[in-house]
Amino acid sequence: MTSTAEPEVGRARLRKEDARLITGRTRWTDNMVLPGMLHMALLRSPMAHARITKIDTTAAREMPGVIAVVTGQDLAEEQGSLPCAWPITEDMKAPDAPAMAVEQVNFAGEAVAAVIARSKAEADDALESIDIDYDELPVVLDMAAAIADGADLVHENLGTNRCATWVYDSAEAGSGGAIDDAIAGAEVVVERTYRQQRLIPAFMEPRSMLVDPTGDQITMWSATQIPHILRWMTAAVTGVPESKIRVIAPDVGGGFGGKLQVTPEEIITFLMAKRLGKPVKYTESRSESLASAHHGRDQIQKLTLAADRDGTLRGLKVELLADMGAYLRLVSPGVPILGAFMFNAIYKMDAYKFVCTNVFTNKTPTDAYRGAGRPEATFGIERMMDELAAELSMDPMELRRKNWITHDEFPFTTVAGLTYDSGDYESATDKAMETFGYDALRAEQQERRDRNDAIQLGIGISTYTEMCGLAPSRVLGALRYAAGGWEHAAIRMLPTGKVELVTGTSPHGQGHETAWSQIVADQLGVPFEDVEVLHGDTQSSVRGMDSYGSRSLAVGGTAIVLAAQRVLAKARKVAAHMMECAEDDVDFTPGTFSVKGTDRGVALADVVVHAHVAHDLPDGVEATLDSDATFDPENFSFPHGTHLCAAEVDTETGRVRLRSYVCVDDVGKAVNPMIVEGQVHGGIAQxxxxxxxxxxxxxxxxxxTTGTLADYLVPSAADLPSFDTSRTETPATTNPLGVKGVGEAGTIASTPAVVNAIVDALRHRGVNDVEMPCTPMRVWSAIQAGGAR
Amino acid sequence: MRITMTVDGTKYTDDVEPRMLLVHYLRERLGKTGTVVGCDTSNCGACTVHLDGHSVKSCSVLAVQADGCEVTTIEGLARDGRLHPVQQAFHDNHALQCGFCTPGMIMQAVDLLADNPDPDEQAVRQGLEGNLCRCTGYQNIVRAVRDAAQKMSPGAGPEAEQVADETAEATKLSRAEVQS
Structure with a gap:
């Protein structure tokens, strides 16, 4: 081991992960083949709401290769209810959530029967021989109608479609004044209603799981973001002791929150493998994935923004309806609550109130999707800032400048009660404005308006922040979330000089193997290449809370630093013993211990061996330098940035072309700027x-009706422009790395930037909103309506 | 039906069901799991391989249609332990995150560069239209393909991988004759 001259953290290291991914030497769950492995196929309900009046599986059982056919009735005793870990209120209504429907189906795509056969093709074939009759029930689809008096009910036994209502009121919380007073006293009040359409995470690797019940433990491979939580919850749902379950997330092909779930498919596969005593694999088709894997967003936002004539914000009232779909999945009810603290964004105001009602409908359950609650909030406030600016005939950036928290005001406690530790909105904005050429574009916009050009130009602004690094466990507890927000890391100092870093985070595209190696290399002074990162297997990574909510680096990365400090603390004792000096006289420069003021030294590698063979250790020091640590953050982290979008709108066809997109993000210290940039690109695209x-x-x-990738329009390369991305670096003060997280930033910022640009292009034509997605038809219709909407 | 094809330089003969897709033959019979399935409507392109030197979505080809053909998958692209320039460029330009779309994306990019050795940004974007990526926003993929183009020109291009059009046409013809 030698000390590295240049710090690893901050270097655009090419990724360790790539070697296997670019050559096809990958371990996707669906690649796994085990002796005696059986294949499962699921019959899914074509009905959104119906009673199952008959299921006859006789013919299916006789089909070639079929080993077993099961229905919900067959599993009713064992399948329990899928977990919801976030009961947001004491009186929240939660329906029973069987992995396989027993008597009633509540959304189209819900599993009603399973065939296990020797091959996938035989299992699929046999599905067609299952005879099933449904008695249709009235379908509940519209949220407002669902909570009206006399509405048909998704779950009759709950007596209502209202799941829960959650309120944050700054007057009650003591973080600000009363919203009604703020609105009553304001000179200008802008009221708008926005729709956050329903989205599908659409990770590229379909969900896949393989459960091997042979041996003493049941092993489950799954394309999941959350192997640790999945193990815990599988035990809780099935009653199998957690100690008898091992979960492995091998190579996982994207997640975006969509694989932050304990799925019906995982439970059914687990139960069938256990029942049959043979490995069972299930891999969904894309059509199954789009219909049955959880969806995201789907809110109606009624927003009231109050201000003075000079633009000073007074207060914001947020009234939401959030569609849960038919069931509550792992964190469904909490997703809108993650937005509750973000609608006020980077702005100062006197009063704030947030009221969200979660509603059941006969649709696919919703849950986390990249940003989870925060994109919705950012969209709401950033659209409203543009609307208020228009109302005041003020430049939208000027309005923002007038109201945002200035860099010398941090730490700043917001009207929603969070304390932002750091930020510099001015610098990020100045940098973005300069690159973008804001003034020139405004001039061109005016010129196009003046000559009534068919192509109108719009400028969209989004100055966002987000709460990341989920999360302080005590805050999660206060929000009634059932788990903690800490993270774990263990470092194994191998006698050959190599280092194993075991992380509780579970990457699925983020490049943890690379970035974590950089952190370890700096902390210990070992070569980047000598660090091996182990993750995603509950047998090696014994503790962890997995990857979601831009938490892996801010929380998991800090755990690595703490574990490394423990390795060094122990090594220092051993080194002092080896050099026959007092521990206080030992200096450490990465890779080497020395006696202060002398040229006597010992390499960390030698200390590792010394501690490992343990022939001569000081009293009270245990063998090996291996150490571990957990980190529980004291606060969230708050990345921020300024995104600017110039959009050309063809007023004759409604077609939108993104002409330029400039963003400056501040995610704190960048461990690997190349990976950060990649995350921003992908986030903006979504x-x-x-x-x-x-x-x-x-x-x-x-x-x-958007049940295939031909209908659900995940953009291709031809649909997107290049993005001009750069950064400012204001370190977070709440963790030793100064990092904030970057997984969700682009997604949170870009949606309002684009829609603001479209509306800005058309505002002089009387348009003040275009509903998303802003298809040519919607844009064209908005132009025709001339703002009558 | 009995089929014979050369995959990544090795000749295989197998009996397959007529309905078996090429991608399933590659994955399940030959263990070529580097090629993956991302959808069921031929939209995503994750399963893209080369059939007689041209990219195809292997979910849209029956195994029996590939009888007598030469197939190259992502696993056969590197030669003599050296990455293909497009593979190298994907690594150098951080053109992948989760990596699930990557095999198809690389195979499509090689084919694109065979047709157009020096594509501009728009040509790359159009040429990769049939391959979906959810992680990267495509920007680094576009950069990687253009980078590979620079490294491969002149003459170092994908010709090694590319069978001349005449040969491909001839192969198709002979297959058609056999079938009739």
Missing amino acids: GVAQALFEEAVHDESGTL
């Missing part, structure tokens, strides 16, 4: 996709 392309659409019978 946010743009919400603005322009994607929507999960159901017809009046509750059938998903």
Whole structure:
């Protein structure tokens, strides 16, 4: 081991992960083959709401290769109820959530029967021989109608479609004044209603799981973001002791929150493998994935923003309806609550009130999707800031400048009660404005307006922040979330000089193997190449809370630093013993211990061996330098940034072209700037996709009409422009790395930037909103309506 | 039906069901799991391989249609332990995150560069239209393909991988003759 001259943290290291991924030497769950492995196929309900009146599986059982056919009735005793870990209120209504429907189906795509056969093709074939009759029930699709008096009910036994109502009131919380007073006393009040359309995470690797019940433990491979939580919850649901379950997340092909779930499919596969005593694999088709894997967003936002004539914000009232779909999945009810603290964003105001009602409908359950609650909030406030600016005939950036927290005001406790530790909105904005050429674009916009050009130009602004690094456990507890927010890391100092870093985070594209190696290399002074990162297997990574909510680096990365400090603390004792000096006289420069003021030294590698063979250790020191640590953050982290979008709108066709997109993000210290940039690119693309392309659409019978990738428009390379991304670096003060997280930033920021640009292009034509996704038809219709909407 | 095809340089003969897709033959019979399935409507392109030197979505080809053909998958792209320039460029330009779309994306990019050795940004974006990526926003993929183009020109291009059009046409013809 030698000390590295240049710090690893901050270097754009090429990724360790790539070698296997670019050559096809991958371990996707669906690649796994085990002796005697059986294949499962699921029959799914075509009905959104119906009673199952008959299921006859006789013929299916006789089909070639079929080993077993089961229905919900067959599993009723064992399958329990899928977990919801976030009962947001004491009186929240939670329906029973069987992995396989027993008597009633509540959304189209719900599993009603399973065939296990020797091959996938035989299992699929046998599905067609299952005879099933349904008695249709009235379908509940519209949220407002669902909570009206006399509405048909999704779950009759709950007596209502209202799941829960959650309130934050700054007057009650003591973080600000009363919203009604703020609105009553304001000179200008802007009221708007926005729709956050339903989206589908659409990770590229379909969900896949393989359960091997042979041996003493049941091993489950799953394409999941959350192997640790999945193990815990599988035990809780099935009653199998957690100590008898091992979960492995091998290579996982994207998640975006969509694989932050304990799925019906995982439980059914687990139960069938256990019952049959043979490995069982299930891999969903894309059509199954789009219909049955959880969806995201789907809110109606009624927003009231109050201000003075000079633009000073007074207060914001947020009234939400959030569609839960038919069941509560792992964190469904909490997703809108993650937005509750973000609608006020980077702005100062006197009063704030947030009221959210979660509603059941006969649609696919919703849950986390990239940003989870925060994109919705950012969209709401950033659209409203543009609307207020228009109302005041003020430049939208000027309005923002007037109201945002200035860099010398941090730490700042907001009207929603959070304390932002750091930020510099001015620097990020100045940098973005300069690159973007704001003034020139405004001049061109005016010129196009003046000559009534068919192509109108719009400028969209989004100055966002987000709460990341989920999360302080005590805050999660206060919000009634059932788990903690800490993270774990263990470092194994191998006698050959190599280092194993075991992390509780579970990457699925984020490059943890690379970034974590950089952190370890700096902390210990070992070569980047000598660090091996182990993750995603509950047998090696014994503790962890997994990857979601831009938490892995801010929380998991800090745990690595703490574990490394413990390795060094122990090594220092051993080194002092080896050099026959007092511990206080030992200096450490990465890779080497020395006696202060002398040239006597010992390499960390030698200390590792010394501690490992343990022939001569000081009293009270245990063998090996291996150490571990957990980190529980004291606060969230608050990345921020300024995103600017120039959009050309063809007023004759409604077509939108993104002409330029400039963003400056501040995610604190960048461990690997290349990976950060990649995360921002991908995040922006998903946010743009919400603005322009994607929507999960159901017809009046509750059938998903965007049930294939031909209909659900995940953008291709040809649909997107290049993005001009750069950074400012204001370190977080709440963790030793100064990091904030970057997984969700682009998605959170970009959607309102794009829609603001479209509306800005058309505002002089009387348009003040275009509903997402802003398809040519919607844009064209908005122009025709001339703002009558 | 009995089929014979050369996959990544090795000749295989197998009996397959007529309905078996090429991608399933590659994955399940030959263990070529580097090629993956991302959808069921031929939209995503994750399963893209080369059939007689041209990219195809292997979910849209029956195994029996590939009888007598030469197939190259992501696993056969590197030669003599050296990455193909497109593979190298994907690594150098951080053109992948989760990596699930990557095999198909690389195979499509090789084919694209065979047709157009020096594509501009728009040509790359159009050429990769049939391959979906959910992680990268495509920007680094576009950069990687253009980077590979620079490294491969002149003459170092994908010709090694590319069978001349005449040969491909001839192969198709002979297959058609056999079938009739």
